Amino acid sequence: MAENDLPLFVYNEVEIGEELGSYEYLLTQEMVDLYRRAVDDPDAVFPTIAVKHDATSLSLAYDDQTGSVNAGNEIDLYNPPVPGKKILVTGRVHDKYTRREKPYLVIEATATDEDGRLIEKMRTYQLKKPEELGKKWHPQG
Incomplete structure (x- = not known):
């Protein structure tokens, strides 16, 4: 499906x-x-966290023209990924809520390898009104 064919992201x-x-x-x-x-660690075992599983899952489902600001991440690491194995990533909306009159979306991405081993679960918290960022430092009027 071409990007233009994706439904428009509507928070509500x-x-x-x-x-x-x-x-x-x-x-x-x-x-x-x-x-x-990149992480200056010759023994690092979880390169999958650099792949942006969460953002990719959202962009495959929606044309998100609202943008977002990353407000935080949580990641649970289970098994180190093995080079040469396929990684399957599934995404879902984990939560959404309003805090201080600003909408937040929580995306969860789960990665497993081709053998069914759970690699990681990542939750990303996004502020879905990026224009709100910085208003307290640059008030209007």
């Missing part, structure tokens, strides 16, 4: 528990090596 219409896009990719040794260099 998105439902908690809603499935988002899913996809798979091959984790290569080159990806592992690049991640290890």
Whole structure:
């Protein structure tokens, strides 16, 4: 499906528990090596956190023209991914709420390998009104 064919993201219409896009990719040794260099740790074992599983899942399901600001992340790491294995990522809307009159969306992405081993669960908290950021420092009028 072309990006233009995706439904427009409308915060008030998105439902908690809603499935988002899913996809798979091959984790290569080159990806592992690049991640290890980037974090300056030759033994780093979770390069999947650099892949943006959460944002990709949302972008596969919706044309999100509202933008967002990352307000936080939580990640549970279970098994180190194995280079040469396919990684399957599934996404869903974990939660949404309003705090201080601002809408937040929580996206959960779950990664498993081709053998069914759970790799990680990542939850990303997004402020869905990015224009609100900085207003307290730059009040109007």
